[in-house]
Amino acid sequence: xxxxxxxxxxxxxxxxxxxxxxxxxxxxxxxxxxxxxxxxxxxxxxxxxxxxxxxxxxxxxxxxxxxxxxxxxxxxxxxxxxxxxxxxxxxxxxxxxxxxxxxxxxxxxxxxxxxxxxxxxxxxxxxxxxxxxxxxxxxxxxxxxxxxxxxxxxxxxxxxxxxxxxxxxxxxxxxxxxxxxxxxxxxxxxxxxxxxxxxxxxxxxxxxxxxxxxxxxxxxxxxxxxxxxxxxxxxxxxxxxxxxxxxxxxxxxxxxxxxxxxxxxxxxxxxxxxxxxxxxxxxxxxxxxxxxxxxxxxxxxxxxxxxxxxxxxxxxxxxxxxxxxxxxxxxxxxxxx
Ligand code: AHM
Ligand code: MG
Numbered sequence: 001x002x003x004x005x006x007x008x009x010x011x012x013x014x015x016x017x018x019x020x021x022x023x024x025x026x027x028x029x030x031x032x033x034x035x036x037x038x039x040x041x042x043x044x045x046x047x048x049x050x051x052x053x054x055x056x057x058x059x060x061x062x063x064x065x066x067x068x069x070x071x072x073x074x075x076x077x078x079x080x081x082x083x084x085x086x087x088x089x090x091x092x093x094x095x096x097x098x099x100x101x102x103x104x105x106x107x108x109x110x111x112x113x114x115x116x117x118x119x120x121x122x123x124x125x126x127x128x129x130x131x132x133x134x135x136x137x138x139x140x141x142x143x144x145x146x147x148x149x150x151x152x153x154x155x156x157x158x159x160x161x162x163x164x165x166x167x168x169x170x171x172x173x174x175x176x177x178x179x180x181x182x183x184x185x186x187x188x189x190x191x192x193x194x195x196x197x198x199x200x201x202x203x204x205x206x207x208x209x210x211x212x213x214x215x216x217x218x219x220x221x222x223x224x225x226x227x228x229x230x231x232x233x234x235x236x237x238x239x240x241x242x243x244x245x246x247x248x249x250x251x252x253x254x255x256x257x258x259x260x261x262x263x264x265x266x267x268x269x270x271x272x273x274x275x276x277x278x279x280x281x282x283x284x285x286x287x288x289x290x291x292x293x294x295x296x297x298x299x300x301x302x303x304x305x306x307x308x309x310x311x312x313x314x315x316x317x318x319x320x321x322x323x324x325x326x327x328x329x330x331x332x333x334x335x336x337x
Contacts, residue, residue, distance in 0.1 A: 119241020130243030155298030205253020
């Protein structure tokens with residue numbers, strides 16, 4: 001039997017890889033692990049809403065029942081606030097960033113961004129959802145409050161990123177820029193255990209993932225590429241939770257697309273909370289992630305906390321192929337290649 005390695009043990013061991021590490025990043029990752037376990041407990045209870053009370057109502061004991069995505073948001077904020085390991089937070093659920101005062105004079109050099117519960121339309125029907133997070137080193141002076149500029153950093157500045165998938169089992173996958181590792185929650189002991197070491201995305205895969213219902217709203221080059229996927233008999237899988245769709249692709253290979261539509265001219269997904277952290281993970285696993293206008297996602301300038309971006313992410317050869325279709329069919333980019 002392989003030796004069991006817990007998430008905490010793994011994070012602490014990895015701290016030694018960074019010569020000047022102060023333990024703050026280690027502490028942050030542990031805080032996120034704790035928050036994930038609490039959110040997991042509540043997500044698992046979601047099927048009991050008819051017994052316990054539906055969101056925005058009162059349950060049988062008269063307590064008010066919160067929407068799960070808001071609950072997840074509060075848990076993450078609380079866990080990160082209490083330890084004082086970060087000086088600021090930006091969440092997809094909050095309009096503005098939150099500055100965190102120093103805890104016991106501890107100054108922190110990190111800020112955390114997250115989507116507390118991605119794919120939240122899936123909750124009521126018992127389908128997978130996830131938490132996505134990214135960690136940046138602050139740009140403002142340590143000691144003072146954090147500033148908007150600390151969050152408006154491009155993906156290339158990420159120090160760590162990860163996600164938690166609340167699926168048939170609960171997994172936490174993260175990177176600090178030295179490969180990607182996955183941990184599975186063992187509910188009997190309440191610990192995340194190392195289950196997938198050094199994850200490598202396959203160069204190609206049999207899956208493509210896109211909301212094909214919007215097909216007619218996509219630009220011609222995207223339609224041609226989707227036709228190509230269908231001609232190749234690739235299997236279409238679309239859960240409606242980016243973190244779940246990207247998780248499948250990370251392990252089995254394929255491509256996930258969310259192009260621009262008439263309703264979302266810049267795409268629907270958020271650069272800061274969803275696209276940059278998942279791009280960092282996929283790139284670290286050997287994959288690629290670009291916008292449908294062919295910029296590397298992690299280099300897209302971040303101008304707004306809630307900025308949206310189009311995305312094509314997944315197996316490297318498939319992303320390259322998509323790029324080729326854009327060059328070939330986009331009226332704006334066509335160069336005859
Ligand atoms: P959310 O963060 O509000 O849940 O929205 C993001 C989700 C993604 O997880 C998913 O890929 C996408 O929205 C689905 O959108 P659509 O229903 O337009 O296909
Ligand atoms: Mg989301």
